[in-house]
Amino acid sequence: MGRYLLKRMWHGVIVIFGVTLLVFVVTRLVGDPVKVMLPLEATLEQRAAFEKQLGLDRSIPLQFLDFVGDVAHLDFGDSLWQHRPAMEIVFEKLPLTIQLTIVGIGLAFFLSIPLGIIAALRPGGIVDRTTVFFSLIGFSIPQFWLGLLLIVIFAVKFHWLPTSGIGTPTHIILPAITMGLPALARLVMMVRSAMIDELNQQYVKTGYAKGIPFWRVVGVHAMRNAALPVVTLLGWEVIRAVAGYSVVVETVFAWPGIGLTAIQAIEREDLILLQSIVFTVGIMVVLINILMDMVYTIIDPRLKLQ
Amino acid sequence: MAEATNIEKMLGGRWLDWLQGLRNLGQELWRDKTGFTGVVLIGVLLFMAVAAPLIAPHDPSTQDLRARLRPPVWEEKGTWKHVLGTDHLGRDVLSRVIYGSRVSLLVGTAVVFVAGTFGVVMGLLAGYRGGRTDSYVMRWIDTQVAFPGLLLALIILAVIGPSMITVIIVLSLNGWMVYGRMTRGAVLSVRQTPYVEAAEILGCKGKRVIFRHILPNLTSPLLTLAILEFARIVLAEAALSFLGLGIQPPATSWGLDVANGKNYMFRAWWLVTMPGIAIAITVLAINLVASWMRLISDPQEREKQFARQTTVRRRRQSRRLVSREEAGV
Numbered sequence: 364m365g366r367y368l369l370k371r372m373w374h375g376v377i378v379i380f381g382v383t384l385l386v387f388v389v390t391r392l393v394g395d396p397v398k399v400m401l402p403l404e405a406t407l408e409q410r411a412a413f414e415k416q417l418g419l420d421r422s423i424p425l426q427f428l429d430f431v432g433d434v435a436h437l438d439f440g441d442s443l444w445q446h447r448p449a450m451e452i453v454f455e456k457l458p459l460t461i462q463l464t465i466v467g468i469g470l471a472f473f474l475s476i477p478l479g480i481i482a483a484l485r486p487g488g489i490v491d492r493t494t495v496f497f498s499l500i501g502f503s504i505p506q507f508w509l510g511l512l513l514i515v516i517f518a519v520k521f522h523w524l525p526t527s528g529i530g531t532p533t534h535i536i537l538p539a540i541t542m543g544l545p546a547l548a549r550l551v552m553m554v555r556s557a558m559i560d561e562l563n564q565q566y567v568k569t570g571y572a573k574g575i576p577f578w579r580v581v582g583v584h585a586m587r588n589a590a591l592p593v594v595t596l597l598g599w600e601v602i603r604a605v606a607g608y609s610v611v612v613e614t615v616f617a618w619p620g621i622g623l624t625a626i627q628a629i630e631r632e633d634l635i636l637l638q639s640i641v642f643t644v645g646i647m648v649v650l651i652n653i654l655m656d657m658v659y660t661i662i663d664p665r666l667k668l669q
Numbered sequence: 670m671a672e673a674t675n676i677e678k679m680l681g682g683r684w685l686d687w688l689q690g691l692r693n694l695g696q697e698l699w700r701d702k703t704g705f706t707g708v709v710l711i712g713v714l715l716f717m718a719v720a721a722p723l724i725a726p727h728d729p730s731t732q733d734l735r736a737r738l739r740p741p742v743w744e745e746k747g748t749w750k751h752v753l754g755t756d757h758l759g760r761d762v763l764s765r766v767i768y769g770s771r772v773s774l775l776v777g778t779a780v781v782f783v784a785g786t787f788g789v790v791m792g793l794l795a796g797y798r799g800g801r802t803d804s805y806v807m808r809w810i811d812t813q814v815a816f817p818g819l820l821l822a823l824i825i826l827a828v829i830g831p832s833m834i835t836v837i838i839v840l841s842l843n844g845w846m847v848y849g850r851m852t853r854g855a856v857l858s859v860r861q862t863p864y865v866e867a868a869e870i871l872g873c874k875g876k877r878v879i880f881r882h883i884l885p886n887l888t889s890p891l892l893t894l895a896i897l898e899f900a901r902i903v904l905a906e907a908a909l910s911f912l913g914l915g916i917q918p919p920a921t922s923w924g925l926d927v928a929n930g931k932n933y934m935f936r937a938w939w940l941v942t943m944p945g946i947a948i949a950i951t952v953l954a955i956n957l958v959a960s961w962m963r964l965i966s967d968p969q970e971r972e973k974q975f976a977r978q979t980t981v982r983r984r985r986q987s988r989r990l991v992s993r994e995e996a997g998v
Contacts (some may be wrong), residue, residue, distance in 0.1 A: 376816045
């Protein structure tokens, strides 16, 4: 277990290094960070001073070492937009994104298991076909559009819920639903197909033959075997939510998390803040990946031997 | 002369075979109503994209400030001149939706082509060469898969600046790994089969083995994957355009139009709704086709479906017999 974990962590370090290299190439060699961050009317002296401030007047290998150091310390300097350490902003916004992810994806996960199992009990039946149809619709709807529709219906028309922002606990309902619905659709399909596969296995018949109650055969014996692909997808959904959907959902609902901040950083051409966000979230994703690997070995102890 | 008729016959025969194959496929499609709906919808979309200048009632970027924010025709103030209403600059929403299909389909096709080609080539290389090539390619894929693509896309788009080309590049960069993995896995399993070994023993060069003996076996899973990816890319392009990081005005894109309509959401619901419905229908149609394709390309599923159909037919027949008997009595 320890050796396995060490190997996964080493892989995580490689991933982060690869990303560092890519970001360095894109920002320093393909694009010009000074041109992005300074206004067009900046004088040559201002440009030179700014380059010096960022250390861009040095040779490329030295710049790269600098950059690797920044990544290792997870410190890229002060935000150009808010004039304070960029990491301070990141840690201020991050909890809100995590909160949204936990509520949204958690909702999707707990709904997907009963729905998927019910659909899997009679494949091709009316319940199954309805579930599949709604799942298909669920992951065909663009997320930003779903969010806007929910705002129009529940906030503008019926005045049941606030349109956007944070404050009261009701503020999280609409963004969480928007975040969770596509994930729910994919998870239901996964639970369903994994359960159909398992329920066709011999051990299920054996279980019934031995007189084990129905709910135990389905809920314990089959479910445990079907769990592996479901947990894999769950991990991916969490990663996608933190590092992808958050940008869209938070923009729609003006939820001041890390995704909205990333978009604002792009609008205000604050490359330092953007890099801080990308690397923080990137490291989080790598950690989630390692966590998932650990969960696998708990679900399926055979994996430990390999 | 005789030769010519023979050739004609041969060509005709082949043509007929092909037609027959198409007909069989059509019949199978007709049986699966959801897949049929998907194919029809995609046909309509393709027609919309190709014939946009012919069928769009107005130019998508012509402004008419006197006719701003007109509602669709079925609302109280709607007119037939603007069937789906107009936006805040008086541009015709229906025309913009029609032209928007061009961007979605273009970006989708381009990304599937670029990412698919690159992924398949890398997968073939890794799977066929094996050894060090394989481990390098796989490590590259693992590294890229482990890091969320959107984050990198944000940095790239921020530095290089958004445009249709950047969107295609960014989405291709993020999407090639699935094809690579699938191709490599399939190559590894096909390589062990007797017919590939036979081809190698007969002296086929690597290129011939790959393209004549291995690649044809990958066509149907790769096609299904490409269609699924297409759906994902249409959504991704719309999301990027919505965030202002994709297609830039004055060009039209469904995602961009939703973003524009957002500011007038409370007064003019159709501005957000119409392009959104267009995206949803497109993605739904592609997903329907993909799930149908998965069904017909999987022998096990086909068998199940065949069994199901036979039962239904038998049941129907017996019911008919019973009712006939009842009528006779």
